[in-house]
Amino acid sequence: MIDxxxxxxxxxxxxxxxxxxxxxxxxxMARPGTIQTVATDVGQPExxxxxxxxxxxxxxxxxxxxxxxxxxxxxxxxEWIGFHTGAPLTREKAxxxxxxxxxxxxxxxxxxxxxxxxxxxxxxxxxVLEVAALRLEAGSGQKxxxxxxxxxxxxxxxxxxxxxxxxxxxxxxRALFPRGVxxxxxxxxxxxxxxxxxxxxx
Amino acid sequence: MTELASYNFAYxxxxxxxxxxxAILKAIAIPGYQVPFASREMPMPYGWGTGGxxxxxxxxxxxxxxxxxxxxxxxxxxxxxxxxxxxxVADVAVTTHTQDATIIQTRHRIPEQTLREGQVLVYQVPIPxxxxxxxxxxxxxxxxxxxxxxxxMHVKLYEDIARHGRISTTYAYPVKVASRYVMDPSPTPKxxxxxxxxxxxxxxxxxGREKRIYAVPPYxxxxxxxxxxxxxxIQTFSQNCALCNAHGVYLDEVVLDDKGGRMFVCSxxxxxxxxxxxxxxxxxLAQDPPLGKEAAE
Amino acid sequence: xxxxxxxxxxxxxxxxxxxxxxxxxxxxxxSLTIEQIVEQLGLAVDRVMAEASLYDPALAALAVxxxxxxxxxxxFLLRAYRTTLPRFGASVPVDTAxxxxxxxxxxxxxxxxxxxxxxxxxxxxHRLLDPSLLEDLPVDEPARRPAPDEDIMRVSDILAxxxxxxxxxxxxxxxxxxxxxxxxxxxxxxxxxxLQALARGDEGFLLALAYSTQRGFGRNHPFxxxxxxxxVELEMDVPEMGFSVSLGRIKVxxxxxxxxxxxxxxxPPQFTRGYGLVFGQSERKAMSMxxxxxxxxxxxxxxxxxxxxxxxxxxxxxxxxxxxxGFVEHLKLPHYVDFQAELALVRRxxxxxxxxxxxxxxxxxxx
Numbered sequence: 047m048i049d050x051x052x053x054x055x056x057x058x059x060x061x062x063x064x065x066x067x068x069x070x071x072x073x074x075m076a077r078p079g080t081i082q083t084v085a086t087d088v089g090q091p092e093x094x095x096x097x098x099x100x101x102x103x104x105x106x107x108x109x110x111x112x113x114x115x116x117x118x119x120x121x122x123x124x125e126w127i128g129f130h131t132g133a134p135l136t137r138e139k140a141x142x143x144x145x146x147x148x149x150x151x152x153x154x155x156x157x158x159x160x161x162x163x164x165x166x167x168x169x170x171x172x173x174v175l176e177v178a179a180l181r182l183e184a185g186s187g188q189k190x191x192x193x194x195x196x197x198x199x200x201x202x203x204x205x206x207x208x209x210x211x212x213x214x215x216x217x218x219x220r221a222l223f224p225r226g227v228x229x230x231x232x233x234x235x236x237x238x239x240x241x242x243x244x245x246x247x248x
Numbered sequence: 249m250t251e252l253a254s255y256n257f258a259y260x261x262x263x264x265x266x267x268x269x270x271a272i273l274k275a276i277a278i279p280g281y282q283v284p285f286a287s288r289e290m291p292m293p294y295g296w297g298t299g300g301x302x303x304x305x306x307x308x309x310x311x312x313x314x315x316x317x318x319x320x321x322x323x324x325x326x327x328x329x330x331x332x333x334x335x336x337v338a339d340v341a342v343t344t345h346t347q348d349a350t351i352i353q354t355r356h357r358i359p360e361q362t363l364r365e366g367q368v369l370v371y372q373v374p375i376p377x378x379x380x381x382x383x384x385x386x387x388x389x390x391x392x393x394x395x396x397x398x399x400x401m402h403v404k405l406y407e408d409i410a411r412h413g414r415i416s417t418t419y420a421y422p423v424k425v426a427s428r429y430v431m432d433p434s435p436t437p438k439x440x441x442x443x444x445x446x447x448x449x450x451x452x453x454x455x456g457r458e459k460r461i462y463a464v465p466p467y468x469x470x471x472x473x474x475x476x477x478x479x480x481x482i483q484t485f486s487q488n489c490a491l492c493n494a495h496g497v498y499l500d501e502v503v504l505d506d507k508g509g510r511m512f513v514c515s516x517x518x519x520x521x522x523x524x525x526x527x528x529x530x531x532x533l534a535q536d537p538p539l540g541k542e543a544a545e
Numbered sequence: 546x547x548x549x550x551x552x553x554x555x556x557x558x559x560x561x562x563x564x565x566x567x568x569x570x571x572x573x574x575x576s577l578t579i580e581q582i583v584e585q586l587g588l589a590v591d592r593v594m595a596e597a598s599l600y601d602p603a604l605a606a607l608a609v610x611x612x613x614x615x616x617x618x619x620x621f622l623l624r625a626y627r628t629t630l631p632r633f634g635a636s637v638p639v640d641t642a643x644x645x646x647x648x649x650x651x652x653x654x655x656x657x658x659x660x661x662x663x664x665x666x667x668x669x670x671h672r673l674l675d676p677s678l679l680e681d682l683p684v685d686e687p688a689r690r691p692a693p694d695e696d697i698m699r700v701s702d703i704l705a706x707x708x709x710x711x712x713x714x715x716x717x718x719x720x721x722x723x724x725x726x727x728x729x730x731x732x733x734x735x736x737x738x739x740l741q742a743l744a745r746g747d748e749g750f751l752l753a754l755a756y757s758t759q760r761g762f763g764r765n766h767p768f769x770x771x772x773x774x775x776x777v778e779l780e781m782d783v784p785e786m787g788f789s790v791s792l793g794r795i796k797v798x799x800x801x802x803x804x805x806x807x808x809x810x811x812x813p814p815q816f817t818r819g820y821g822l823v824f825g826q827s828e829r830k831a832m833s834m835x836x837x838x839x840x841x842x843x844x845x846x847x848x849x850x851x852x853x854x855x856x857x858x859x860x861x862x863x864x865x866x867x868x869x870x871g872f873v874e875h876l877k878l879p880h881y882v883d884f885q886a887e888l889a890l891v892r893r894x895x896x897x898x899x900x901x902x903x904x905x906x907x908x909x910x911x912x
Contacts, residue, residue: 061257065309068269072307073366075276076450076465105273107266143270164394168274168283195279195426196465198446224428228277241277243426243465255629284729291625294871296878319882326878328553356882374875385858387732412894418886437886457868459729483889501885515882 052125055089057103067104071230074239079192079201081180084235093148094123097232098174105172106133106144113142113159113171115151142171149176152209156219156227167224170242178207180233191247192240203238205231216246258305259337264288268306268461272452275463280425281393282376282460290456297330298456300353300372304334307368307452308351313341315349320357320498320515327355344518356419358440360497360519363449365466371434373455376462378422378432398430401473409478418483424471425464433470439482439498444470487512490532492523568613582606591796591825592616596866597623598726598745599630600795600824617747621867628726635722637780637789641799641822643696644775648826651700652769653803659697664774665826700771701801701818710803710816732858739841739861743834744823746864752829754854755836763840763852767819770803774826798823800831804839807846817846 057063063086070082083097090099106112112133114124123146124135136142139158147153162170179187180203187206190213193199208231209215219226219242226242240246256262264286271285290298308314314334318327322344330353331342343349346359355372363369375381379389382400392398401422408416421438425431433441434453444451444464451464464470474480488495490511497519499512511532514520524533569576583590583606593605597620605623612618648664651657663669704710714736723738734742743751758765776796780789800821808814819839821831840854853859863869 061262062310064262064266065307068265069307069309071273072269072276072450075273076463077365105266105270107263109267110270165390166284167278167281168271170274172273195468196276198467224278224281228273241465243277243279259629261629261631284731286726286728289621289624289628289726289867293621293874294868295873295875296871298871319879323553324879325553325557328557332554332557355878356880374872386862387858413897416890418890419883435880435883437882439886457872483886485889498882499885500881501888515885 049091049122049125051091052122052129055087055091055099055126056130057086057088057100060103063100064104067100070237071101071104071239074230074237075196075228075241077196078194078239078241078244079197079203080238081182081203082237084237091122091126093117093121093176094126094146095176095232096235097237098146098176099126101174101230101232101237102127102133102144102146103130106131108132108134110143111136111138111141113137113139113145115145115147117148117151118146139171145171145173147173147175149178149207151175152211153215154211156215159227161222161225161227164225167226170225171227173227173229175209175229175231177205177231177233180205180231180236180238188248192244193247194244196241197244206233213246213248216240220245255337257310257338258308258334259291260288260302260305264302265306268302271461272303272306272463275452275461276450276465278429279464279468280423280429280431280462282455282462284459285461287456287459292329292333294457295374296326297353297355297372299454299458299461300355300370300456301330301333301454302456303370303452303454303461304351304353305338307370308334308338308340310338310340312350313343313348315343315346315352315518316354317352317357317359317516317518318355319500320359321517323517345522346516346518356435356437357498357515358436358443360494360514360516361522362443363447365448367449369447369449369451371436371451371453373432373434373453373460374457375420376432376453376455376458376460378420378430393429396428398424401430402475405473406475409475415474415478415480421480422473424473426468427471430473431462431464431470437483437498438472438480441470441472441480442482446470485512489514489520489523489530491530492520492528493530494520494523494528568611577610579603579606579610582609588826589614589616589619591827592748592830593619593623595824595827595830596620596745596747597627598741598824599623599627617866617870621870624867632727634781636792637782639777639779639795639797641773641777641797642699642702644773644777644797644799645692645794646697646773646775648774649697649771650769651771653700653771654703657700657703659693666828697773699773699801701803704770704803704816708813708815711807711818713818730861732861733844734857734861736838736842739857740820740822740834740838742861742864743821743837746834747866747869748827748830748833750864750866750869751833751837754840754860755833757852758836758840758854763843763855764805765817765819765836765839766805767836767839768803769832770801772798772800772828772831774798774828796825798825798827798831800828800835802832802835802839817842 074080074082084100088096088099088103106127110133112127113136127133140160145159159171160169162168182203185204187204188208189204192201223242228242229240231238268285271283275283290301292298316327316331318324334340335342346361351368353370377389379392382404383389405415419437420432420435421441422430423433423441433444446467448466450466453462472480485499489499491513494514498515500515501510501512503510583602589609590602590605593608594600608619608622611622646662649662701710725738725741776794779792779795781792782789802819804817804819806814806816819835821834823831837854841857843850843855
């Protein structure tokens with residue numbers, strides 16, 4: 047029996063709202079470390095949050111297997127994504143085009159996700175990782191200094207709730223270039239992109 | 249008879265847009281790498297900008313302002329045709345002013361004015377593979393990119409030097425992006441290559457017939473290939489624009505008569521008009537009192 | 546005085562207006578109807594449907610009329626329309642053994658169950674222009690035989706029954722056919738995608754390649770096992786209903802080529818296959834396709850790749866006439882920015898040589 051929560055929500059104007067969300071993702075990917083904010087409600091079930099829900103609605107469809115972390119997997123999030131986008135769920139990280147991870151998760155490695163091949167490095171998973179907060183001004187949380195394509199000199203960001211292992215995993219990921227995963231950090235309505243080219247100094 | 253379909257906003261169906269959008273994000277994440285995509289058949293011929301049109305159609309929204317240029321000009325027929333297409337299928341605002349546009353689709357030129365952050369330059373690309381003229385097989389060139397094996401390209405450029413005393417590639421001059429991928433900048437004159445380096449705007453490249461999308465994010469290193477003893481150099485023009493007197497811009501040669509008479513005018517028509525509006529007067533207009541007067545300071 | 550090139554929009558509008566005028570031609574003559582094109586230029590309609598990969602005779606006829614009879618333009622129109630159509634799913638593979646056959650010939654057997662059936666063929670017409678067609682004279686009703694009760698068995702099945710021909714493909718039962726119009730192309734290509742590319746490939750290009758294999762550029766010793774033309778049932782599985790439903794009937798041409806046998810000490814020799822299947826009636830296309838399909842199987846069958854027709858990337862990359870015509874014809878778009886760059890370089894190099902010659906007096910120009 048499908049949960050009615052899985053059938054609710056979604057974009058009210060899919061053509062324009064997905065275009066708008068995509069432009070945030072495109073600008074975010076082109077300017078790593080900038081924060082974009084999704085204004086529309088998408089009615090996603092907990093524990094998925096608004097920005098992550100909008101990303102699923104914008105980018106996922108029947109061609110993109112989706113992997114969910116344990117906490118999301120137990121909820122109706124999978125059914126919600128399936129109903130609204132047609133995306134199949136997969137338990138194999140290596141098959142996933144998109145992976146959604148709930149806050150507090152500490153991935154042991156990115157290496158089991160699809161990393162692309164040397165010939166086709168684009169065939170890699172995009173990880174959507176929920177954190178507590180993203181900030182551009184000094185405050186609580188871990189300070190990261192970003193540099194690389196899309197960034198003039200360097201950019202500083204502060205993140206609450208970033209997994210402790212993240213910096214180490216990112217160094218491993220960077221070493222694989224041009225292969226590797228790309229990461230979108232989400233915090234409620236906010237999102238911030240970390241393409242595989244971004245260098246992170248703690 | 250079958251009822252003909254009405255088209256979605258910006259012509260492409262949503263599934264196609266999603267597929268192209270995913271390709272664009274991966275292209276940005278791997279600067280200079282050509283992402284294969286399932287290019288659709290567009291209602292305009294292959295080779296006439298179907299790649300650029302698909303990219304533009306996938307990113308454009310109702311609040312965008314679109315500019316389309318071909319050879320630097322807004323008024324060339326194919327630019328007019330593509331602009332009219334988007335007015336029809338997306339009902340977006342269009343402009344010829346570089347600074348007013350949010351998206352600029354181009355064939356063969358980069359505007360003279362520097363773009364700003366947030367603007368997007370979409371290139372129409374005929375042959376995205378910079379190694380294609382050296383090795384016609386996709387299976388081979390893909391391996392070369394994978395192994396970062398670009399020796400063949402240097403051999404080709406060096407053969408030029410041996411034969412002509414200089415690198416004789418004048419357009420579609422290969423560049424290396426973010427120290428990794430050798431990339432075709434599309435058939436822009438090499439005059440425009442330096443603009444791509446650490447550019448403020450996002451640059452997206454669409455090749456429809458060859459089914460590839462690639463990108464250069466803002467503030468990314470783009471270096472034209474060269475040799476220590478034969479450094480990369482761009483074209484220079486000894487004349488100024490005959491209409492706006494601009495120097496250091498790319499000029500088109502216009503033949504005036506059959507006796508060798510010719511003049512040089514700006515390829516970037518918007519930049520030229522803007523300069524004239526600000527009182528700059530070229531040789532040709534200065535000689536011509538009726539028009540010269542209004543342009544005088 | 547230099548006049549900037551302005552008015553591109555007006556020029557385009559006027560060109561379209563003139564085009565519409567030329568398309569219609571002399572207004573005192575009646576306009577062609579779609580029905581007339583479907584009924585009387587049926588093979589043109591069939592070619593447009595085949596190479597556009599869209600089975601809709603009325604729309605194909607509209608495209609032929611709109612394109613003034615330019616076939617590639619008509620194919621292009623229908624393809625651009627096809628792209629916008631939603632996909633509901635894939636049909637069940639058509640069963641050509643169950644075809645309602647209008648024509649069926651085999652070159653490998655004198656007679657066979659179901660017989661040789663000539664059907665509507667140009668083959669034995671003497672190619673003499675027929676002055677009676679200048680007038681609209683009555684045409685006799687065709688002679689018909691009663692439809693056979695049983696399916697007409699395929700020649701390939703006769704050979705397969707004896708084990709004389711290789712099995713028909715290696716794909717597992719649950720294989721989902723790919724679609725080159727929805728996925729990026731990649732080489733090497735599985736045979737289903739390759740056959741799709743050939744089925745919508747340019748008839749003239751495939752004909753020339755097929756011909757080249759006969760002349761020794763990748764010979765594959767072909768026999769026409771069978772050509773059959775007729776209507777097949779198109780069915781689609783509906784999982785909710787638990788059975789497949791009929792969507793209607795389409796006319797197709799199928800060619801099964803029986804080719805060069807292969808075998809070894811361990812595996813006894815068997816003939817190999819080349820396959821062609823095309824929308825509508827087009828024997829030339831189906832036969833060319835089956836020869837090229839067989840040629841492209843060279844690597845799979847352990848044969849040397851020596852000829853253009855055996856080169857998958859070469860054949861598939863260049864078989865699409867809408868792509869080819871677009872790129873060839875794009876050369877008429879303005880290229881003056883790039884030409885200016887070349888012009889400046891050539892002038893400079895010529896000037897340098899001239900200077901060197903003057904300076905050097907008798908010294909020969911450097912090469």
